[in-house]
Every structure is written in structure tokens, then in C-alpha cells.
Amino acid sequence: MRSLEKANLVLTEFEQLANTNTTNPIDPKEGYKVGVDLGTSSIVLVVLDAGNQPVFGAFEFADVVRDGLVVNYQQSVQIVKRLKQQAEEVLGFSLAAASGAVPPGTVGNNKRVIANIIESAEMRADQLIDEPTAAALLLELSEGAVIDVGGGTTGISVFKEGSPIYVVDEPTGGTHMTLVIAGYYQETVKEAEKRKRDKKQERQNFTIVRPVVQRMAEITRCALAKYPTEPLIVVGGAASFEEIEKEFSVYLNQEVYKPIYPQFVTPIGIAMSSTIIYGEG
Ligand SMILES: Nc1ncnc2c1ncn2[C@@H]1O[C@H](COP(=O)(O)OP(=O)(O)OP(=O)(O)O)[C@@H](O)[C@H]1O
Numbered sequence: 001m002r003s004l005e006k007a008n009l010v011l012t013e014f015e016q017l018a019n020t021n022t023t024n025p026i027d028p029k030e031g032y033k034v035g036v037d038l039g040t041s042s043i044v045l046v047v048l049d050a051g052n053q054p055v056f057g058a059f060e061f062a063d064v065v066r067d068g069l070v071v072n073y074q075q076s077v078q079i080v081k082r083l084k085q086q087a088e089e090v091l092g093f094s095l096a097a098a099s100g101a102v103p104p105g106t107v108g109n110n111k112r113v114i115a116n117i118i119e120s121a122e123m124r125a126d127q128l129i130d131e132p133t134a135a136a137l138l139l140e141l142s143e144g145a146v147i148d149v150g151g152g153t154t155g156i157s158v159f160k161e162g163s164p165i166y167v168v169d170e171p172t173g174g175t176h177m178t179l180v181i182a183g184y185y186q187e188t189v190k191e192a193e194k195r196k197r198d199k200k201q202e203r204q205n206f207t208i209v210r211p212v213v214q215r216m217a218e219i220t221r222c223a224l225a226k227y228p229t230e231p232l233i234v235v236g237g238a239a240s241f242e243e244i245e246k247e248f249s250v251y252l253n254q255e256v257y258k259p260i261y262p263q264f265v266t267p268i269g270i271a272m273s274s275t276i277i278y279g280e281g
């Protein structure tokens with residue numbers, strides 16, 4: 001898939017920046033875009049240039065959001081502030097505005113909370129978009145479905161002519177994988193979370209979490225029974241398992257694609273949705 005290859009190039013660049021705390025220097029006068037993703041397991045800050053190429057990335061693991069609801073406002077603000085400061089130090093200019101995202105179906109005050117957090121971190125709140133719509137931006141997906149397996153939930157969004165026409169979000173995600181591993185080894189959730197991410201144990205881990213993956217695939221099957229579509233693209237941190245797209249493909253009897261760093265698709269898409277900010281040089 002051509003658009004997937006393109007997205008993979010951006011993701012690879014972003015991952016490198018985020019892991020080295022470095023920048024592809026830009027002149028703020030030429031414009032930049034900022035995205036903040038408040039997830040169940042981490043908060044990610046993305047800075048792109050006006051042409052949507054990554055210039056900075058940083059993230060912090062955090063336990064401040066549960067299933068799309070902010071449960072610790074103060075701490076969320078602290079983390080976004082820290083990430084912003086980190087970005088400004090490396091970039092050499094201050095970030096004037098940022099966009100955010102909410103899970104589909106978020107209404108009223110809960111939507112406002114994300115904007116308030118961005119504003120409390122001393123940035124103007126720019127766009128507030130749906131998470132799957134953000135993902136679809138990076139994936140250049142106008143037809144097909146995004147399957148987002150995050151920390152708390154599995155969300156399926158079916159797109160037609162560039163807009164989501166059907167969205168479901170069910171409470172099965174990476175957290176449930178961790179719980180199954182913790183149960184299997186009779187260990188704490190913290191220990192299990194560490195084990196889950198250990199590449200050396202990936203094979204064995206996948207065997208243990210397979211029932212959770214199948215539940216995610218079943219949620220997807222139900223959505224697709226109503227709105228059959230293609231292509232199917234799986235994103236989100238819990239999609240990190242190498243075998244996940246194969247398991248989905250077999251279960252759904254349809255090809256499922258996965259971008260290279262599935263956890264960064266939505267955050268980058270959020271930044272892409274921003275209007276271009278022109279700063280002082
Ligand atoms: N290398 C990895 N292997 C397995 N699971 C991983 C890996 N990295 C992250 N995860 C899992 O991905 C989940 C977080 O994914 P993501 O960052 O997409 O979720 P989120 O946006 O924080 O949550 P949500 O979308 O549910 O609000 C966590 O359960 C985490 O344990």
C-alpha cells in the first residue's frame with residue numbers, strides 16, 4: 001500500500017527524533033504544527049513542519065486518562081508543560097498553539113477538558129479532532145477502517161469519502177493483555193507490563209494474550225458485518241505485537257495492515273490536523 005509506505009517514512013523519522021530528543025531544525029517563520037495526544041498509557045507531543053514532516057517528538061508514560069476520560073487534570077497539565085518545555089529547549093522557539101484529540105463519541109465538557117489542558121499548559125487550543133480521524137490523516141485513508149487497539153479500548157472507525165460513517169469503541173485493550181499475563185505468571189500488573197513489552201518474550205507473550213487479541217478481532221468482525229470495507233489498518237500501542245495483524249487477518253478472513261510504529265499514528269495525525277502556526281524567528 002503506497003499510503004502506508006509514506007506513513008511509515010514519517011513514523012520512522014518521528015520515532016528516531018522521539019527517542020533521541022533531537023530535532024530537524026526549522027525556522028518558526030516558515031510555520032509549524034503541534035499535536036498533543038492524551039492517552040491511557042502515555043502523553044505524546046508532536047511538532048511537525050508546515051509540510052507535515054516531523055521536527056520534534058517526546059512522550060511520557062502517564063496514568064492520567066482512563067478510557068478517554070481525564071482522571072487527573074493537574075498531572076496531565078504538568079506533563080504537557082514538561083513536554084512543551086522539552087520541545088522548546090530543543091527547537092529554540094516557543095510553541096504558541098497545539099491541537100488535541102478525543103475518542104469518538106466524546107461530548108460536552110469532556111471535550112472541553114482536553115482544550116483546557118492545552119490552555120493550562122500555556123498554548124492556544126487549536127483543533128480538537130476525533131482520534132480515528134487523526135489516524136486516518138496520516139494514513140491518507142478516505143475509504144476503509146482504522147482499528148485502534150489502545151490501552152483501554154478497541155475502537156473501529158469505518159471511513160467513507162474521508163469521513164467516519166460508523167464508530168464503535170469497546171473496553172478491550174492493552175490493559176487486558178497485561179492482566180492476562182499477570183494472571184498467567186501470578187505477578188503484579190507492573191511486572192506483567194514490563195514483561196509484555198520485552199521483545200525477547202514476545203512469542204510466549206503472544207500465546208498468552210491471544211484470547212484478548214481474538215476478542216479484539218471479534219469486536220472488529222461485528223463492526224465490519226454492518227459496514228464491510230477495505231483496507232483495514234490496525235494502529236495503537238497494543239498493536240505492537242508482531243503477529244497481531246496476521247491474527248486479525250486470519251480471524252477476519254481479510255488482509256489487515258499495520259504501520260511501523262502503530263502507537264505514534266494518532267499523535268502525528270493530531271498534529272497534522274493543526275492549522276499552521278507562524279512564529280517569530
Ligand atoms: N511494545 C509493546 N508491546 C505490547 N504492548 C505495548 C507495547 N507498547 C505499548 N503497548 C501497550 O499499548 C497500550 C497503549 O497504547 P496507546 O498508546 O495506543 O493507548 P492510549 O492512546 O494511551 O490508550 P487509549 O487509546 O485506550 O486511550 C498499553 O496497554 C501498552 O501496554
Ligand SMILES: [Mg+2]
Pocket residue numbers: 039040131148150151236266
Ligand atoms: Mg489512543
